[in-house]
Amino acid sequence: MSESTETQKRQAADSESKENAVASKKPKVESCGTGTDGNAVKKPSFLIEADAAEDKGARHTMEDASVMLLDASLDYPGNLRCAHFAIYDGHGGRLAAEYAQKHLHRNVLSAGLPRELFDAKEARRAILNGFLKTDESLLQESAEGGWQDGATAVCVWVLGQRVVVANLGDAKAVLARSTDGSQNHPDGVQTQLKAIVLTREHKPIFPLERARIEKAGGFVCPDGRLLARLEISRAFGDRQFKKVGVVATPDIYNFEVNNTEHFIILGCDGLWGVFGPSDAVDFVQKLLNEGLPVATVSRRLVREAVRERRCKDNCSAIIIVFKHN
Template sequence: MGGCVSTSSQGTRSSNSNREAVTPPCLGIQFSGRKRTKKTFSDHAYTLQNLHTLPNRIFTNGKSQTSCIFTQQGRKGINQDAMLVWEDFMSDDAIFCGVFDGHGPHGHLVARKVRDALPMKLLSFLYSYQGSSKTCFKGNLKKSDCGDTEKDGLDEEKLNLSWRDAFLKSYKAMDKELRSHPNLDCFCSGSTAVTLVKQGSNLFMGYIGDSRAILGSRDSSDSMVAIQLTVDLKPDLPREAERIKRCKGRVFALHDEPEVSRVWLPFDDAPGLAMARAFGDFCLKEYGVISIPEFSHRILTDRDQFIVLASDGVWDVLSNEEVVEIVSSAPTRASAARTVVDSAAREWKLKYPTSKMDDCAVVCLFLDGKMDSESDYEEQGFSSATLQSNHSGNAVESDDGQKSEPSLQRNFTVRSSDESDAHGRLPVEIEGNEETVAAEENWLGLEGVTRVNSLVQLPRFSEERP
């Protein structure tokens, strides 16, 4: 397996008692510590293998100091969604969030591999920029903080270019590692990625595929509105379709799903990939499918309340506005992600009763950095084991899938929305005729939604070794 952090970069592990040391902040990167130390490759391998022990990194159902995350398996087989919140990512006020939706026979392994390795690669490139850049920036720098508007604009441009370069290089390195991975077949398997780093008032985002991020914000009348932060990179987008066709790939929809454009090989009606960019999927990389991310930078304001990242299993049945309403009206902040998944499961039954529900994964990041009190968790039926992140009970999955994390176990996240509340699920109340009314409404689906597998010519998952 290739190294996830270059041997010249600095370590990324941190704890309350011992933090790796680095230099003063550059490019908005602020590290704490006493002394710069040089890590060996073996040190970095140890860090990657023990990511699950970090107290400020959560990847299974639960909550952190600023976020809550939840995933539920659909009806197509093993849960191929993965998610991550990593607080203190590179400084005390930096948070990394990501949602990864796998597809193909080994999609669940690809999604988990990207979840673990991609943030490390991003850190590696940020470390290298921090050591070579001549210009320093603070994470919450605003134009109004400096009298020299021209210089401030130049600094912001350099900041954008450096972060963009870091995202592009880390995504490229991630795809390169997947191609050469000795134990993971990514020829017809892959994963989407929607990732962000929030530091102070700066929000940096990189994404590929059709997972999506939205922002819940208040308008001038103090009403909650939804702002879409990413674009669903599907083959029916003109720029994506043009690139694929230039590379001899084909883009068309099947007769029984005319709203779902797919990517096909030039010489065969396979594999039928429902996205234009993804990690892996090397059978299509010569025919227009790429892993180059779209990048965006946004300055957050006091009106911005929360960010929601989710896989397409949520967006296929819920609009941006509906998700913002669900999160803002959730009983507690710790239950917000779970409430969104429950709502999506209910809508799948109402809108697509003959289709198999897709996997759903949701990350809710609250921008004021506040969560609920412990008493709120108990009132909503959350156990302390569920809410506390990264206990020793979390299993570490290997690249060949011999071990799987708790979020992939049937007794943890696989329960459907119609199972009893005795399992600790939040109750979903449907008033008298609400279900009938919803079923009779003339509902229009989102453009380019997919209600079937991302790859139509392959099995959903392969048999794993017991």
């Protein structure tokens, strides 16, 4: 097969992808300096490029929502770089996912997310309080509106040189990190990347989750579902399940970005149902090494999940690439 024929096929495949609802937002590329500014705050040694894609899969409706903010300071400016990315996977409808999409980050900022110097304890406290405030107000609005939607969440904040990850439910964040301590080999050989899962799933069948549910008067069926209905044990909303142990308390983890961190993949459970963490990292690395933009890589990742691997669920992904200087 000639090179031109192969190129035409790829172009046709990308065009077909767009026509069949593999949606990607406008590419996001950060503009950020390096070094130290006049206030002695060290600026990050990397830039961020990110993009999102989604497909409703075999479902009739799309219940996922996502956020990509390279400048996420909003009304809370500061010397510390702040970027925010999130995927909210709705169930029972899209209302809870859209509510979290609209309110969570602002609630986290108002709760005191560090804006001048990074403080792990303050970041954790702000994120925890922001999650709980969002869930509390969501539950009130859902009660007034008579809806019972829920949503899982996987969120990332890039604060200066550090990344903070928070999650509820079964959405995941996976980090691609060099195994040999380098960004790129000088001889052009592809650097081997290790997939590191940054999140912990919250399912009713897990011992700690089951204990909380049973203490609240709920029960977990042999198939792992809460009250024979819900497959996750932490989520925004799910008003009817809050009294039997479903909470909106996230797991929170942070790490510093060095030259060994290449990219993060955020995905709903639809993506991870057909992609293993290492499999997804290899897939994304290969396309990035071919020089494809992140927008194209995110679309192809979702297209592969839905069309080739037969993901039946809604499928959403965000790829966050660290561009080291």
